[in-house]
Amino acid sequence: MDKHCGVTVKLVNDRIEISAYQDLIADPDTGAQGWFLGVTRRTTKIESQNKDMGAETKVTESLFYEAHEEMAIKVLSDLAEEAKTNFSLSKVVIIHRLGKVPIGEASVIIGCSSAHRVACFDALPWIMNHLKADVPIWKQETYVDGQTEWQHPT
Amino acid sequence: MTFRVLLFAALRDSAGCNEIVVEVTPSSDSASAGEILDAIAESVPQAAELIPSCRLAVNHSYVGPDTVVLPTDDLAVIPPTSGG
Numbered sequence: 001m002d003k004h005c006g007v008t009v010k011l012v013n014d015r016i017e018i019s020a021y022q023d024l025i026a027d028p029d030t031g032a033q034g035w036f037l038g039v040t041r042r043t044t045k046i047e048s049q050n051k052d053m054g055a056e057t058k059v060t061e062s063l064f065y066e067a068h069e070e071m072a073i074k075v076l077s078d079l080a081e082e083a084k085t086n087f088s089l090s091k092v093v094i095i096h097r098l099g100k101v102p103i104g105e106a107s108v109i110i111g112c113s114s115a116h117r118v119a120c121f122d123a124l125p126w127i128m129n130h131l132k133a134d135v136p137i138w139k140q141e142t143y144v145d146g147q148t149e150w151q152h153p154t
Numbered sequence: 155m156t157f158r159v160l161l162f163a164a165l166r167d168s169a170g171c172n173e174i175v176v177e178v179t180p181s182s183d184s185a186s187a188g189e190i191l192d193a194i195a196e197s198v199p200q201a202a203e204l205i206p207s208c209r210l211a212v213n214h215s216y217v218g219p220d221t222v223v224l225p226t227d228d229l230a231v232i233p234p235t236s237g238g
Contacts, residue, residue: 038238065237068162068230071214072237096237108238128238136211136230137237138163150164151236154207 006091007084009076011069013099016106025091030113034120036128038108040101044141059144065098065107068136072096075135079127087123089114094127096137107139155179157190157223160230165208168201187212188219194231208233 008024018035025033040063045055080092093111101107110127114120131137140150160173176193178185187210195205209216211230212223223229 066163067237068160068211068232071211071230071232074214132235132238134216134235135237136162136232136235138233139236140163150167150233152164152204152207152234153236154234 005081005084006089007077007080008091008093008095009073009080010095011067011072012095012097014097016095016097016109018106018109018111021093021095021109021111024093025111025113027090027113030090030115032115032117032120033111033113034117034124036108036110036124037106038128039106040103042103058141060103061142061144062103063101063107064140064142065096065101066138066140067096067098069098071136076131079130079135083112083123083127087112087114087119087126089119089123092123092127094131096131096135098137155183155185155225157185157193157225157227157229159190159194162230163233165198165201165204165231165233168204169198174198184222184224186219187217187221187223190223190229191219191231204233205231 042060044058047055076094080094084092090113096108112120112123142148156175156177158175161169176197178189178193191205195202209232211232213228
């Protein structure tokens with residue numbers, strides 16, 4: 001875990017419970033706390049290249065996450081620090097789960113606190129978008145038919 | 155000059171190993187990040203399609219193709235990420 005100056009980032013292998021991290025964003029001088037949970041989704045709609053075919057729905061059995069762990073901690077820490085400065089946040093917590101994640105469980109949680117609500121509302125999507133784009137973590141879908149597929153959006 | 159590079163996700167599966175040693179013949183006593191990526195595409199032709207969308211990380215930071223890389227650097231090829 002990397003934790004300093006109101007910023008906590010961590011990679012975990014077990015189920016994420018928000019209650020375990022609630023105290024890390026507590027600050028009596030703030031009036032807002034915001035959380036985002038990214039949870040593993042069962043179905044993915046894929047548009048067919050043939051317009052007459054409609055969308056295909058792929059059904060996921062589970063997801064597996066892997067990371068370049070040392071670099072991921074560094075990039076997550078830099079991201080959390082940047083968000084804290086840019087949005088005048090008091091505290092930031094980012095926890096990402098690795099390994100197999102069953103459907104419906106959290107793969108990532110992001111929490112933050114700020115003096116007023118707008119900063120939390122604005123910071124959460126900014127952090128999540130940058131996490132998806134730059135933190136060296138990858139997910140592999142295992143579909144119900146047994147096929148596996150790494151997700152490398154380009 | 156040889157460089158040891160870590161591989162991840164689909165790139166690692168294509169190569170069949172977690173790391174690869176590539177040989178680069180640079181004009182000086184260093185190489186560029188772009189030359190390293192080109193050498194990996196040549197060594198792992200089954201991953202050549204994915205390489206253009208990958209970034210090289212040097213000592214845990216992303217670098218551009220012209221960045222000078224030394225054999226002692228900690229290198230990793232980072233395919234498009236999909237965390238969250």
